[in-house]
Amino acid sequence: MQKEQNLSKNQKIIFDLIDKSGGPMKAYSILFNVQKKGIKAPLQVYRALDKLVEIGKIHKIESRNAFIACQNSSCQVSKATAFSICESCENVSEISNLKLSKYLSNFSDNSGMKYNKYNLEFFGLCKKCKSK
């Protein structure tokens, strides 16, 4: 949370909303929720989201076109992200597993490619949904 004071007005409004929601939010749902605060256009939302992603305050859940607050304090830049997604209730949480992140950050193959970023999304059923 150390960077919060650096956020601009719109960035702060939008980050606070996502953070408080506790889960992933979609851009137009964010827009709807911040209209009372004067943010009226999609572009204002997307610009703030872009910046927040860039500095690692939020991450994009690519398979859901949604944005979630970083739940991992060590994750200042979004270079190594992993999520678990329940395909039933759509609950999403960020995985912070040191072994996993080390394994993936050090991954290399014979393609000659230098990897400097990854995003991993696991899918399944959460505890609750499994027991239904």
Added chain:
Amino acid sequence: MQKEQNLSKNQKIIFDLIDKSGGPMKAYSILFNVQKKGIKAPLQVYRALDKLVEIGKIHKIESRNAFIACQNSSCQVSKATAFSICESCENVSEISNLKLSKYLSNFSDNSGMKYNKYNLEFFGLCKKCKSK
């Protein structure tokens, strides 16, 4: 390629196009390319894509909203996918690394969640783009 004969007409047209392209293709670019073959509406494309993804003939590159033919013959169902993406030239290739796929397929944590599917996207610079 053993399932190709099972594909319907539209599915086959669209799979062949993606497969021949050798890289990821976007839905509306596919649509444009198959209009001469009588596929005129987005929904016709998306339905074929959905089916092809379901049976593992193609995969969706989530971060790019694009679809690529499976380059891994063992990958009949899209339950464990990994890609490398060049952020400069947008070249994409499917990673088939047994160690990686075993590691991820067996991954579990203390969340109580049962993972039955994952998608991993690595980003970086390919050989060509690195040397520029």
Added chain:
DNA sequence: TTATAAATGTTATATTATTACATAACGTTA
């Protein structure tokens, strides 16, 4: 055959994201 599922065709619409252009606020340093 008959019924069941799978695929297709068509129109309209919903959702997600960007372009283009103008203005304002902020931070740095001369």
Added chain:
DNA sequence: TAACGTTATGTAATAATATAACATTTATAA
């Protein structure tokens, strides 16, 4: 402070991606 470059904002229009709803046809198989 003044001037400059950078970052953020405001606004309108539009592009790109994806789905809903409904009618019809084709394939599969009991």
